[in-house]
Amino acid sequence: MKQLHRRDLFAWSVFNEERDLDFHSYVWVREGGNVVIDPLPMSPHDHAHLQRLGGVAFIVITNSDHCxxxxxxxxxxxxxxxxxxxxxxxxxxxxxxxLYDGDEIVAGLHAYELQGSKTPGELALLLEHTTLITGDLIRCHLGGELCMLPDAKLADRKLAIQSVKRIASLPGIQAVLTGDGWPLFAHGSEALHHLARSL
Known part of the structure; x- marks a missing residue:
């Protein structure tokens, strides 16, 4: 697995040829049990790495397409x-x-419901107020620039835009770890505000 911007965060990825972008899964290493988010199939190498990090106690799935x-x-x-x-x-x-909107999943990790995406109540996760982890609605097809799921995939574009703007209004976000596309390890709030203004 790959080390991310924090010593307690790791990821593994699969390149999707149909969409020409990476799909990602994330691991938060913590006392009280590690959290894995949207796990892709693991290679033997990555599975062994996960075991060395202490295994997994909790699996969080942001939406049914990310089981x-x-x-x-x-x-x-x-x-x-x-x-x-x-x-x-x-x-x-x-x-x-x-998980419902506002739930604390484990200490320091909160769930936010997003409306209007391709599945009801898709979750975005906020880790210790600074790292946002997204599923499908907020993504990054072009390095450094966030985008929204294409209109054809949205259940309700107006609600989706409202959800993006709500997440963009959260203070102090430094990193945005997307489920699909490039992660952003710095200037997360600026990228979220730029996306919200563009919609």
């Missing part, structure tokens, strides 16, 4: 799986907890 290899990882590790509450009636895998 990816969560069920397999949970079955191998016993990790608890958390998913977006707005999808609980149709979610494709079993979750131990459903």
């Amino acid at each position: 990816r290899a969560a069920e397999l990882l949970a079955s191998h590790t016993g990790a608890k799986v958390y998913g977006p509450a707005a999808e609980q009636d149709t979610f494709p895998i079993i979750c131990s907890r459903w």
Whole structure:
């Protein structure tokens, strides 16, 4: 796995040829159990690295299209799986907890519901007020510049724009770790404000 902008954050990625961009999964290493977000299938190398970091206690899925290899990882590790509450009636895998807007998932990690994306109540996660982790709605196809999911994929563009602007209004965001596309390790608030103004 790759070391990110913090010593306690790691990622592994898969290049998607259809979209010409990377898909990412993230690991937050913490006392009390590591958190994995939107896990892709893992190579033996990455799985061994995860074990050296202490394994995984919690798996957070931002939306049903990002279940990816969560069920397999949970079955191998016993990790608890958390998913977006707005999808609980149709979610494709079993979750131990459903996350609502404003929930503190574990100490220092908060959930924000985004409306209008391709799935109901997609989650964005804010780590210790400075690192935003996104699923599908907020992405980065061009290095250094955030964008929104294309209109054709949105359930409601107006609600999606409102959600992006709400996230952009959160103070102190330094990094934006996208599920799809390039991560931004600095000037996160500026990039979010630029995206919000462009919509």
